[in-house]
Amino acid sequence: MIRIDYTNVMAETIGERDGILREELLSFRHFVVETHSRIQKEKERKFYFAKLPYQDTEYIKIVAQEIREKFDYFVLIGIGGSSLGAQMLFESLKGINHNIFNRPKFFIMDNVDPDKFKAIMDIIEIEKTCFNVISKSGSTVETIANFAIILDVLRSELSERWNQHLIFTTDPEKGFLRKFGSENNIKMLDIPSHVGGRFSVLSPVGLFPAAVLGIDIDQLLEGAKKMDLICSIEEHIEHNPAYLIALTHYIANMRRGKTISVMMPYSEKFSSFVDWYRQLWAESLGKDGLGQTPVKALGTVDQHSQIQLYRDGLRDKIITFIQIEKRESDFKIPENIPEDINYLSGHTLHEILNKELLGTKAALIKSKVPNITISLDRISPYNIGMLIYLYEMATGFSGYLYKINPFDQPAVEEGKNFTYALMGREGYKHKLEEFEELYKERYKIEIQ
Ligand code: PA5
Numbered sequence: 001m002i003r004i005d006y007t008n009v010m011a012e013t014i015g016e017r018d019g020i021l022r023e024e025l026l027s028f029r030h031f032v033v034e035t036h037s038r039i040q041k042e043k044e045r046k047f048y049f050a051k052l053p054y055q056d057t058e059y060i061k062i063v064a065q066e067i068r069e070k071f072d073y074f075v076l077i078g079i080g081g082s083s084l085g086a087q088m089l090f091e092s093l094k095g096i097n098h099n100i101f102n103r104p105k106f107f108i109m110d111n112v113d114p115d116k117f118k119a120i121m122d123i124i125e126i127e128k129t130c131f132n133v134i135s136k137s138g139s140t141v142e143t144i145a146n147f148a149i150i151l152d153v154l155r156s157e158l159s160e161r162w163n164q165h166l167i168f169t170t171d172p173e174k175g176f177l178r179k180f181g182s183e184n185n186i187k188m189l190d191i192p193s194h195v196g197g198r199f200s201v202l203s204p205v206g207l208f209p210a211a212v213l214g215i216d217i218d219q220l221l222e223g224a225k226k227m228d229l230i231c232s233i234e235e236h237i238e239h240n241p242a243y244l245i246a247l248t249h250y251i252a253n254m255r256r257g258k259t260i261s262v263m264m265p266y267s268e269k270f271s272s273f274v275d276w277y278r279q280l281w282a283e284s285l286g287k288d289g290l291g292q293t294p295v296k297a298l299g300t301v302d303q304h305s306q307i308q309l310y311r312d313g314l315r316d317k318i319i320t321f322i323q324i325e326k327r328e329s330d331f332k333i334p335e336n337i338p339e340d341i342n343y344l345s346g347h348t349l350h351e352i353l354n355k356e357l358l359g360t361k362a363a364l365i366k367s368k369v370p371n372i373t374i375s376l377d378r379i380s381p382y383n384i385g386m387l388i389y390l391y392e393m394a395t396g397f398s399g400y401l402y403k404i405n406p407f408d409q410p411a412v413e414e415g416k417n418f419t420y421a422l423m424g425r426e427g428y429k430h431k432l433e434e435f436e437e438l439y440k441e442r443y444k445i446e447i448q
Contacts, residue, residue: 001376001377001383002241002374002375002376002383002386002387002390003374003375004241004244004245004372004373004374005372005373005374005375006244006248006372008361008364008365008370008371008372008373009248009252009318009370009371009372010022013365014365014368014369014370015368017256017368018256018258018315018368018369018370019256019368019370020248020251020252020256020370024251024255025237025238025247025248025251026237026238028237028247029236029237031400031401032235032236032237032240032243032247033235035397035400036235036240036243038400039393039396039397039400040232044194045194046194046396046407047396048192048194048195048199049195049199049200049202049389049392049396050228050232050389050392050393051192052192052195052202052203052221052224053202053221053222053224053225053228053385053389054221054225055203055221057207057211057217057218057221059189060189060204060207060208060211060217061211061217063167063187063189063208064208064211064212065211067104067130067167067212068104068212068214070130071103071104071128071129071130071165072103072104072105072125072128072129073103073104073105073106073107073123073124073125073128073129073130074104074105074106074107074129074130074132074209074212074213075106075107075108075109075120075124075129075130075131075132075150076106076107076108076109076110076131076132076134076209077109077131077132077133077134077143077146077147077150078108078110078132078133078134078135078140078143078169078205079110079111079140079142079143080110080140080197080198080279080283081136081196081197081198081199081200081201081205081279082134082135082136082140082143082169082197082200082205083108083110083134084198084201084272084275084276084279085200085201085202085205085206085276085388086108086134086201086205086206086209086210087108087272087275087276088201088206088272088273088275088276089201089206089209089210089213089215089220089384090106090209090210090213090272091269091271091272091273092269092270092272092273092379092384093210093213093215093269093379093380093381093384094106094213094214094215095269098213102214104130104212104213105123105124106209106212106213107120107123107124109146109150110142111142112141112142112145112146117146117149121153126153126154126157126158126165127157127158129165130165130166130167130212131147131150131154131165131166131167132166132167132168132169132208132209132212133147133166133167133168133169133170133177134168134169134170134205135169135170135175135177136170136171136175136191136195136196136197136200136205137171137174137175138170138171138174138175138176138177138178138179139175139176140416141416141419141420141423144176151166154166163184163185163186166181166186166187167186167187167188167189167208168180168181168186168187168188168189169188169189169190169191169204169205169208170188170189170190170191171190171191171193172190172191172192172193173193189204189208190204191203191204191205196407196408196409198279198280198283198284199280199392199407201276201388202220202221202224202385202388202389207220207221215381216381217381219380219381219382219385220381220382220384220385220388221385222382222385223380223381223382223383223384223385223386223387223388223389224385224386224388224389225385226382226385226386227241227242227385227386227387227389227390227393228389228393231243231389231390231393241390241394242389242390242391242393242394242397243394243397245372245390245391245394246394246395246397246398246401247401248318248370248372249261249292249318249394249398250398250401250402252318252370253292253318256370257315257316258292258315258316258317258318258370259292259293259316260292260293260294260295260316260317260318261281261292261293261294261295261317261318261319261320262294262295262296262297262306262310262317262318262319262320263277263278263294263295263296263297263319263320263322264297264298264299264302264319264320264321264322265298265299265321265322265323266299266300266321266322266323266324266353266354266356266357267322267323267324267379268298269379270322270324270379271296271298273322273384273387274294274296274297274298275296277294277391278294278295278296280391280392280395281294281391281395282294283409283412284395284396284398284399284406284407284409285395285398285399285402285404285406286411287402287404287405287410287411288402288404290402290404291402291404292318295317297319299321299353299356299357299360300353300356300357300360303356303360307360307363310364310369311363311364311366311367311369312367315368315369317369317370318369318370318371318372319364319369319370319371319372320371320372320373320374321357321360321361321371321372321373321374322373322374322375322376323354323357323373323374323375323376324375324376324378324379325375325376325377325378326377326378327350327378328378328379330348330349330350330351331348331349332346332347332348333345333346333347333348333349357373361373374387417431418431418434418435421434421435422435
């Protein structure tokens, strides 16, 4: 179960300067009805992520089971949309203890940071490791660089068995990984052509690592299906959770100057969910001088770090809290504690966490800071599947509000192209000339 409480973004609660009037929200109804039917038509193409909940997962589960039986370590090589989804599923549904008590142990090689690379290599044993190389384009520098080193290690340590330690997840037809995989008899999983990186967590990109880790991927998809059903039948703004999230953020941004969207879960397990959301919101909507900057915070930790600013700094934020209603385990503060602190006796950590959230929300209402609360009855694959689909649809719908294409990322490609040029890739010489023109180190200070 997911509940969305948007009372505290409404003008009724925080006033008209910062809050949204109900009439204002409802004034978008014609736009919503029109956009709703456009989205339904686009589900075969741009909105293909909406088809993913209905895929057949049998092959993913069979291959995942083989990996679980054969390997002690499972390393994902990929970055951005090719890694953040799996990381979010791992941290929210397995958690930090997984690698201590379970196998296969899971690691992500996303960055090209030699310290991180070494740290992972120091832990894993190559003959017991499966590497899942994930890249839609098959050419992202970080992924290909990490893969190239691993390929050499595999070939030198395992001789002709090297290809049995690799699985590629990539475009069904194009790119280097597809070609190399076919030539070398490497097992491959397809990323559907119309699904881009940050919308791909419910494709084999996220589902396969999740299945290897023992996460119930069918339940994830069941949750996503439920959200798809609601979002497909409900054209009314107040009944369609994705349109509601999109519209409240859009109005807050464009009409109330809330250029920052903070997501603050009161759950450590949701920390990576915010990383996933940050990419989705930023890379999809940050275009043509528009978009909101997504910011990560964590309750209660950031109450002691950020709330001063959120309440009393620039009035440029809308905050989304994530609350978990029931935990698998909880711990009670004992009765026999010193008198000075015995107001806590008998209360649990979970209770304190939620009371702190309530206290923070009351303080924000007092300062007229718009905030939404998404409550989950518990952390489960079903609920996370719902939440993933909710934010993907809210992002896609927001594209229509901002009148931008949420499914491309031209500004990211530019940086990638300069990197190719700097690394001497064939066909990028003109970019090197452009780089030299643009990039100068004119003002510097150096201290020894
Ligand atoms: O959302 C996106 O498209 C990007 O963030 C990509 O996921 C990221 O750049 C990695 O690309 P690829 O999967 O092609 O290696």
